[in-house]
Amino acid sequence: MQNLLFSLILVVYILTLLGNGAIVCAVKWDKQLHTPMYILLGNIAFLEICYVSSTVPNMLANFLSKTKTISFSGCFFQFYFFFSLGVDECLFLSVMAYDRYLAICRPLHYPTIMTGGFYATLISACWVGGFLYYPVPIVLISQLPFCGPNIIDHFVCDQGPLLELVCVPDPVIKLMCYTLNFMIIFGSLLPILGSYTLVLRAVLRVPSGAGQRKAFSTCGSHLVVMSLFYGTLMVMFVCPTSGNPAEMQKIVTLPS
Numbered sequence: 001m002q003n004l005l006f007s008l009i010l011v012v013y014i015l016t017l018l019g020n021g022a023i024v025c026a027v028k029w030d031k032q033l034h035t036p037m038y039i040l041l042g043n044i045a046f047l048e049i050c051y052v053s054s055t056v057p058n059m060l061a062n063f064l065s066k067t068k069t070i071s072f073s074g075c076f077f078q079f080y081f082f083f084s085l086g087v088d089e090c091l092f093l094s095v096m097a098y099d100r101y102l103a104i105c106r107p108l109h110y111p112t113i114m115t116g117g118f119y120a121t122l123i124s125a126c127w128v129g130g131f132l133y134y135p136v137p138i139v140l141i142s143q144l145p146f147c148g149p150n151i152i153d154h155f156v157c158d159q160g161p162l163l164e165l166v167c168v169p170d171p172v173i174k175l176m177c178y179t180l181n182f183m184i185i186f187g188s189l190l191p192i193l194g195s196y197t198l199v200l201r202a203v204l205r206v207p208s209g210a211g212q213r214k215a216f217s218t219c220g221s222h223l224v225v226m227s228l229f230y231g232t233l234m235v236m237f238v239c240p241t242s243g244n245p246a247e248m249q250k251i252v253t254l255p256s
């Protein structure tokens with residue numbers, strides 16, 4: 001079974017790298033794609049490469065290893081990059097929703113608002129903001145006393161399984177982590193929902209069916225990615241799990 005899972009996940013991982021790598025190369029080399037929307041797509045594709053690479057290689061190694069271990073520092077480095085890149089994706093999805101709102105609802109103002117300097121600033125803020133958002137809780141968690149078998153009931157060093165291994169639970173740190181999770185999830189989701197509500201209202205006012213289909217086609221893929229990404233985040237960090245929480249966490253982490 002482990003060999004089968006290794007082969008399956010390896011194929012999906014390679015396809016993910018190739019697909020997102022092709023997007024990055026296309027945006028980089030084709031000057032016609034040097035527009036805010038495609039540059040954002042290129043950054044999100046590169047982000048996806050980094051995101052899956054923060055966890056999948058170690059997961060693949062564990063399938064072939066008998067010990068299936070990770071060092072303490074390696075675990076927290078993975079924790080940091082996994083969460084930071086997740087925050088980056090929340091921020092990028094928000095920026096893309098804002099870009100689509102401007103393009104559809106304010107098309108005449110779009111060139112003057114979404115200038116090269118402005119969207120470069122937005123992209124830089126997303127990358128920097130994601131990596132500055134979560135280091136304090138991670139450092140605090142790393143200082144907590146860990147005891148017992150130190151077996152992480154997950155295939156990544158995630159917040160919940162790590163807190164389960166703490167000898168003396170610290171409710172303040174736990175509250176801080178869940179507060180930060182809540183803030184980034186809903187702080188990025190609400191602007192997205194607001195932007196697409198305005199987009200939907202504007203699209204429904206378009207008299208021709210062809211115009212409506214064209215407007216929806218520019219947002220459809222983004223809505224699919226957003227629904228999948230935020231759906232898994234809601235299950236992982238917002239909605240309480242029942243039955244077997246550990247197994248539920250593992251299942252919903254895979255599509256994210």
